[in-house]
Amino acid sequence: MASGPPIKLYNTLTNSVEELQLEHPGRLAFYSCGPTVYSYAHIGNFRSFLTADLLFRLARTLGLEVTYVTNITDVGHLTEDDAADADGEDRMAKALQSKEGERFANVWDLARYYTGALLQDWSALNLLEPTVRPRATEHMREQIQAVETLLEKGHAYETEQGIYFSVASFPEYGKLSGNINADALDQEVREVVSDPDKRDPRDFALWKKDAKHLMQWYSPWGWGFPGWHIECSVMANRYLGETLDLHAGGEDLTFPHHECEIAQSEAISGKPFAKHWVHTRFLQVEGQKMSKSLGNFLTVRELTSSKDEGGWGVDALALRMALMSGHYRKPFNFTKATLKASVKHRERIAAAIQLLEQAEGDGPDRLGERLEGLYDRIQQALCDDLNTPEALTAVIEGLKLIHGMSKGLNRASADAGVAWLNHVNDLLGIIHPETPEATETEEDPEAAGIEALLRERTEARESRDFARADAIREQLTSMGIEIMDSAEGSTWKRRSSIG
RNA sequence: GGCGACGUGGCCGAGUGGCUAGGCAAGGGUCUGCAAAACCCUGUACGGCGGUUCGAGUCCGCCCGUCGCCUCCA
Incomplete structure (x- = not known):
């Protein structure tokens, strides 16, 4: 049906803005890396998920048939990829031992709980459900098979402690991140290798043998658990095939995670793993890196829960808007001022909706044509490397048109306004909630x-x-x-x- | 040290070499019993130094600065 301009996006693989090329015309195979569910996801996580959501929405409105896959990592991976000692802790195990973790019977329980929390926040922010949301624990067999294949093809080797991918066997390693020169990498860090049998400091774990781990599966190499990177290779392949059109994630994933995914997947298939890589920049909070020690670790629920519950009482869609007020590839400073402005915009949206609902009277549509032009502008802005600030500007201009007509707003014009808002929402998700969780409005006790x-x-x-x-x-x-x-x-x- | 992103008015932020971006905040006004909302008006910024050009925030070079990754992290 609909069609529009081509989607242009910065591609980390080529360090340039390029048109998105589709393997199969009309269809988009899209994978976005999801979180490890060991605690509540924070707004930085969600900014990256939001980038994926906007790409999904954009592609749909352009008439593409999108398969959008985003995973849940519910396996506790090693805190250090190299640390292969049998007592090595992982993040989930750590979370279980922490104060918040006391209430969980075991890591499985903890993973289940934080998965639920993730899905709630996901809906609250009006992030659309992906086509498939696979979990790492439910694809263990495929992961083991992938490791076996890599061993058979000579891209992996076994030690007493685990199975490693041999980076030397994949000459293109480094093509995504630019970390080409292994010797140039910080040796001090690289030498913290606990497995003396590793052949190359760059080699990364595919499988770790560990009969004492809190989560373990049986494999041809005994009890153990998979390396972090293999799950995404496997799940992407399972649901999207050997070559993806688009792969997204946070900027920190460029290396090592995505670099390793490429190595594994391409070593297995012999084909390009993903043609286009999109990475969302980290955000800062009030000019500082977000971290638990600074106490500026903001979660969606903290910002959106009511003041009585100790939250900030911010409208979830205002939070969504604030997170898209900066370009995904630029340093983004999340501030109260930004949030305030977004709250204000949301109020203007609500006021406009009310105005449109109340409009009556005959007369010609005097709004539709101008609003359509603005819709095109929004779509074009998004097609231009996801220029969300520019898109939001066009939305605000549309609101101004609606508000400015208050007296001459007849039914026909209002209908055009309603249709426009719905279209804008398809693209940006900031007009009204589309998920049941987000639609629920609590009765004010007072x-x-x-x-x-x-x-x-x-x-x-x-x-x-x-x-x-x-x-x-x-x-x-x-x-x-x-x-x-x-x-x-x-x-x-x-x-x-x-x- | 390697790789990358970026530096625009109080703040956020768009910008294809020449034409007012826009928003938030601020001040003034219209409307309103008051207020809110809405609408109107006001504010001439582009890190520094060179260069190319009739003309540069926009291209080139150098410098300064900020941020990220290279190690678990979205």
Whole structure:
């Protein structure tokens, strides 16, 4: 159906902006690396998932048939890829021992819990469900088979402690990250190798033998668990075939994760693994790197849960908007000011929707044509290396058009406005929630009391007792409630105030 | 040391060599019993130094600075 401009994206593989090339015309095979579920995902994780979501939405609106795969890593991998000692801890094991981990019976339970939390936050941010969301633990057989194949083809070798990929057997190793010169890599770090039988410091684990690990599977090499990189190679191949059109993830994954994926997959298939690589930059919070020690580790639930629950009380779609207010490839500084601006924009959107719903009267559509032009601009901006700031600007211009028409807004124009907002939402997901979780609106526990006061104030206004009316306004304001008077009556809402 | 991204007005941020980006914040105004919302008006920025050009925020060179990866991390 729909068609539009070609999608141009920066390709890490070539260090240049290129048109997305499809292996099969009309179809997009897209893989995006998901998180390890050992704690709540933070907004940095979600910025990267959001990049994938926008690409998915964009491709769909352009009429492509998209297979969008994003995994859940529910295996606790080694904290250091090289550390192959049998007592080596992994992140899940660590999480289990931490204070938050006390309530879980075992790592499986912990993984289950944080998977659930991830899916909730995913919906709250209006991230669409992928076509397939595979889990590492459910693809163990394929992972073992892949390791066997690599051994058979001479790309891997076995030691007492595990199976390693032989980087020397894959000359193109380094083509994604530019880490071509092994000798130039920091030797101090590289020499922290616990397996003396590893042949090359660059070699990475495909399988680790460990009969004591909290998660273990039986393999031709005994009990153990898979290396971190192999799961993505396997799941991508299983659902998308040998060559992907597009592979995305956070910038930190470029090396070693994606580099190793390429090595494994191409060593097995002999074909290019992915033609286009997109990496989302890390975000900072108030100018600082986000880290637990700095206490600026922001999760979606912390920002979106109500103030009574200790959260910031931010509208989830405003958070989504804030996360796309910077370009995915530029350093992004997440600040309260940005969030505030996004909250404001969301309020404008809500006001516009109300306006459109109330519009009546005959007359020609005086909005549709101009809005369509803006839709094209949004789509073009996204096709141009996912220029979300430019896209948001066009959205705001559209809102301005709608608001600016308030008096002449007849039904036909309003219908065009509603249609436009829906189309914008298909592309950006910032207009209204599309998932059941996000649609649920909780009844405000104080609603009855507030409405009683509001009625009292209305009566006071009708009898022109403005002193009384203002006193009630004051009282509600101190409760964090804002009242809006209009010809149709008075309404209220909780004031959104950040910091 | 290697690889890469980036430096625009108080803040965020777009920008194809020549024509007002836009937003948030601020100030002023219209409307409103008051307020909110909405709308209108105001503010001349492009890290530094050279170069190319009739003309550079936009191209080239050098310098300075910020950030990321190279080690678990989205």
